Amino acid sequence: xxxxxxxxxxxxxxxxxxxxxxxxxxxxxxxxxxxxxxxxxxxxxxxxxxxxxxxxxxxxxxxxxxxxxxxxxxxxxxxxxxxxxxxxxxxxxxxxxxxxxxxxxxxxxxxxxxxxxxxxxxxxxxxxxxxxxxxxxxxxxxxxxxxxxxxxxxxxxxxxxxxxxxxxxxxxxxxxxxxxxxxxxxxxxxxxxxxxxxxxxxxxxxxxxxxxxxxxxxxxxxxxxxxxxxxxxxxxxxxxxxxxxxxxxxxxxxxxxxxxxxxxxxxxxxxxxxxxxxxxxxxxxxxxxxxxxxxxxxxxxxxxxxxxxxxxxxxxxxxxxxxxxxxxxxxxxxxxxxxxxxxxxxxxxxxxxxxxxxxxxxxxxxxxxxxxxx
Amino acid sequence: xxxxxxxxxxxxxxxxxxxxxxxxxxxxxxxxxxxxxxxxxxxxxxxxxxxxxxxxxxxxxxxxxxxxxxxxxxxxxxxxxxxxxxxxxxxxxxxxxxxxxxxxxxxxxxxxxxxxxxxxxxxxxxxxxxxxxxxxxxxxxxxxxxxxxxxxxxxxxxxxxxxxxxxxxxxxxxxxxxxxxxxxxxxxxxxxxxxxxxxxxxxxxxxxxxxxxxxxxxxxxxxxxxxxxxxxxxxxxxxxxxxxxxxxxxxxxxxxxxxxxxxxxxxxxxxxxxxxxxxxxxxxxxxxxxxxxxxxxxxxxxxxxxxxxxxxxxxxxxxxxxxxxxxxxxxxxxxxxxxxxxxxxxxxxxxxxxxxxxxxxxxxxxxxxxxxxxxxxxxxxxxxxxxxxxxxxxxxx
Numbered sequence: 001x002x003x004x005x006x007x008x009x010x011x012x013x014x015x016x017x018x019x020x021x022x023x024x025x026x027x028x029x030x031x032x033x034x035x036x037x038x039x040x041x042x043x044x045x046x047x048x049x050x051x052x053x054x055x056x057x058x059x060x061x062x063x064x065x066x067x068x069x070x071x072x073x074x075x076x077x078x079x080x081x082x083x084x085x086x087x088x089x090x091x092x093x094x095x096x097x098x099x100x101x102x103x104x105x106x107x108x109x110x111x112x113x114x115x116x117x118x119x120x121x122x123x124x125x126x127x128x129x130x131x132x133x134x135x136x137x138x139x140x141x142x143x144x145x146x147x148x149x150x151x152x153x154x155x156x157x158x159x160x161x162x163x164x165x166x167x168x169x170x171x172x173x174x175x176x177x178x179x180x181x182x183x184x185x186x187x188x189x190x191x192x193x194x195x196x197x198x199x200x201x202x203x204x205x206x207x208x209x210x211x212x213x214x215x216x217x218x219x220x221x222x223x224x225x226x227x228x229x230x231x232x233x234x235x236x237x238x239x240x241x242x243x244x245x246x247x248x249x250x251x252x253x254x255x256x257x258x259x260x261x262x263x264x265x266x267x268x269x270x271x272x273x274x275x276x277x278x279x280x281x282x283x284x285x286x287x288x289x290x291x292x293x294x295x296x297x298x299x300x301x302x303x304x305x306x307x308x309x310x311x312x313x314x315x316x317x318x319x320x321x322x323x324x325x326x327x328x329x330x331x332x333x334x335x336x337x338x339x340x341x342x343x344x345x346x347x348x349x350x351x352x353x354x355x356x357x358x359x360x361x362x363x364x365x366x367x368x369x370x371x372x373x374x
Numbered sequence: 375x376x377x378x379x380x381x382x383x384x385x386x387x388x389x390x391x392x393x394x395x396x397x398x399x400x401x402x403x404x405x406x407x408x409x410x411x412x413x414x415x416x417x418x419x420x421x422x423x424x425x426x427x428x429x430x431x432x433x434x435x436x437x438x439x440x441x442x443x444x445x446x447x448x449x450x451x452x453x454x455x456x457x458x459x460x461x462x463x464x465x466x467x468x469x470x471x472x473x474x475x476x477x478x479x480x481x482x483x484x485x486x487x488x489x490x491x492x493x494x495x496x497x498x499x500x501x502x503x504x505x506x507x508x509x510x511x512x513x514x515x516x517x518x519x520x521x522x523x524x525x526x527x528x529x530x531x532x533x534x535x536x537x538x539x540x541x542x543x544x545x546x547x548x549x550x551x552x553x554x555x556x557x558x559x560x561x562x563x564x565x566x567x568x569x570x571x572x573x574x575x576x577x578x579x580x581x582x583x584x585x586x587x588x589x590x591x592x593x594x595x596x597x598x599x600x601x602x603x604x605x606x607x608x609x610x611x612x613x614x615x616x617x618x619x620x621x622x623x624x625x626x627x628x629x630x631x632x633x634x635x636x637x638x639x640x641x642x643x644x645x646x647x648x649x650x651x652x653x654x655x656x657x658x659x660x661x662x663x664x665x666x667x668x669x670x671x672x673x674x675x676x677x678x679x680x681x682x683x684x685x686x687x688x689x690x691x692x693x694x695x696x697x698x699x700x701x702x703x704x705x706x707x708x709x710x711x712x713x714x715x716x717x718x719x720x721x722x723x724x725x726x727x728x729x730x731x732x733x734x735x736x737x738x739x740x741x742x743x744x745x746x747x748x749x750x751x752x753x754x755x756x757x758x759x760x761x762x763x764x765x766x767x768x769x770x771x
Contacts, residue, residue, distance in 0.1 A: 024655075048425045103414040138473050138477065
């Protein structure tokens with residue numbers, strides 16, 4: 001043993017302080033979504049780790065080609081089937097793997113396989129067994145992102161724990177509803193472009209265009225009907241496109257929608273100064289509302305709809321937008337109704353307010369159409 | 375209010391429930407990270423090379439690994455080879471291979487000191503310092519004059535800032551190891567505890583011809599660091615460059631030299647020094663800093679790579695690169711509060727001059743003089759001399 005110690009002392013290589021200079025350790029990446037009895041998602045292993053686990057470098061040249069990896073795919077599937085298990089409350093789920101693809105990550109190429117598991121019962125407690133590379137590289141870990149309903153959790157699989165048990169905390173439908181309702185309300189309040197568009201259409205609602213002049217309406221009823229038409233048309237239109245876009249049935253480039261939304265504000269505001277459309281502003285509201293719907297949807301596509309409650313979340317989000325919009329209408333209408341007979345409203349507030357809105361929107365339009373990289 | 379760049383969020387990090395302004399903030403900062411990842415795809419041709427295997431990472435090594443289960447005289451050199459590879463390439467996977475190689479030999483009774491020492495080295499490389507110390511103590515119980523164990527123990531204790539114990543460990547080297555190695559070990563501790571000038575002179579006078587190549591590289595590394603702490607950067611650079619000639623794979627020395635160059639704003643020299651080492655996070659960190667100094671177009675991509683690697687480490691719960699992460703947050707992302715948190719976590723693990731420096735810098739940038747307190751106290755308690763630290767401790771009472 002004495003000789004051994006001396007032999008070890010010779011290469012003093014690792015004796016320096018903080019010898020730990022390193023690239024990331026070995027990781028498998030797992031993404032799973034739980035829905036009822038099914039678990040679906042993907043699993044990824046570094047190509048280099050696939051080689052270590054099942055061998056892929058058929059010609060031993062130290063380079064793994066796509067052809068070699070494909071030839072190793074059946075072995076990889078068997079290996080994964082042996083080293084990854086899922087069970088719902090102790091009852092094993094049957095896992096299927098989809099065809100292999102390649103995914104590039106920060107430390108190289110990964111073999112990527114879609115996975116789908118069917119469990120005998122609804123998953124409430126997911127028991128994961130993960131022993132990939134355990135005997136060759138005990139520092140390998142499986143990094144799992146698991147979602148159920150609107151709740152996402154992460155876990156580190158492997159290591160000294162052969163199994164990991166995750167409680168599936170499905171967000172209640174009520175929580176989803178409140179969550180998306182709030183996002184909807186917040187979005188209309190923060191989305192000043194939507195508000196300015198609506199405002200531009202509402203400002204003249206307390207007036208009537210007669211012989212080239214604005215005159216105040218005499219009673220509440222015509223003003224109320226005019227507002228109702230505009231708001232309903234706007235709502236109807238943006239609900240249609242919001243739904244289409246959120247369900248990914250239709251997609252428009254964001255630069256286009258953002259630019260047209262800005263343009264819609266310019267047009268609606270200018271229409272108050274140089275009135276072309278006076279009696280049927282609801283049509284403007286509808287036509288441009290279609291585009292504003294795509295704008296609303298961009299928030300949802302960034303957030304993602306919860307897999308278990310897509311429709312609920314969509315409806316809640318839309319209701320949130322309507323609620324926020326209604327609050328604006330209810331706040332603005334009494335004020336401008338009270339002001340409708342004043343000269344200052346017709347001569348100053350309406351034209352200059354509209355001009356200011358048009359100017360601001362024009363700046364946005366130029367920014368979004370010309371400068372924006374998105 | 376709008377994210378102006380297209381956002382591609384990989385499934386693994388897709389935020390499901392986010393609200394309001396935070397949403398945009400989060401997604402906008404995610405963009406550079408996720409941009410480095412593409413979606414799964416099918417390669418165009420069977421001939422496309424997907425991975426190049428480093429030594430020891432081939433399935434064909436399986437028979438050797440099998441042999442190592444049965445024979446200690448195969449297991450030990452193999453584990454040592456893997457540890458050497460980890461150190462030379464910065465590839466953490468090798469530490470795992472070494473661990474697996476030693477695993478069947480871990481449970482022997484009486485314990486095998488050589489196995490325990492190698493395991494301690496693996497643990498030390500992962501910054502599991504306490505676990506490393508306990509393995510070393512077990513090894514020394516069985517074999518009290520194991521020089522390698524004492525030397526590794528001294529190194530770990532030094533990183534922990536336990537200089538008295540480290541010096542005692544150095545002294546225990548004497549019977550088994552070369553007198554010059556013992557001296558190098560002891561003087562390196564003295565250099566951190568109020569005797570920097572004297573220690574520097576002693577190490578400089580060590581007859582380097584008599585030392586092994588590794589010990590000579592170690593000597594250069596100590597001299598370089600000491601010269602740097604004395605404020606003599608030109609001399610420090612000379613030592614580092616000499617040392618790197620002997621031990622080009624010494625990542626610690628290479629990053630130290632790069633830091634010195636960066637401090638002098640010699641970004642082109644730093645990039646030249648680090649080129650070819652991009653896969654190691656501490657190297658990549660310095661490359662990003664240099665590229666940003668040069669306003670290079672490559673900076674963004676390197677930064678995204680680094681951020682991606684840090685994000686994965688964070689998810690794993692690894693703390694190996696906490697010091698680098700703190701510096702990344704401070705110097706690149708310019709988030710002093712987050713940098714301070716990382717620097718404080720790092721300080722809980724390791725206490726080298728570089729750890730002091732990042733803690734003091736982050737505390738100052740975050741306007742949190744109180745957070746610098748433990749570092750300042752540590753410096754005064756041990757009499758650490760380092761011109762790099764001076765600007766940050768002046769105002770402390």
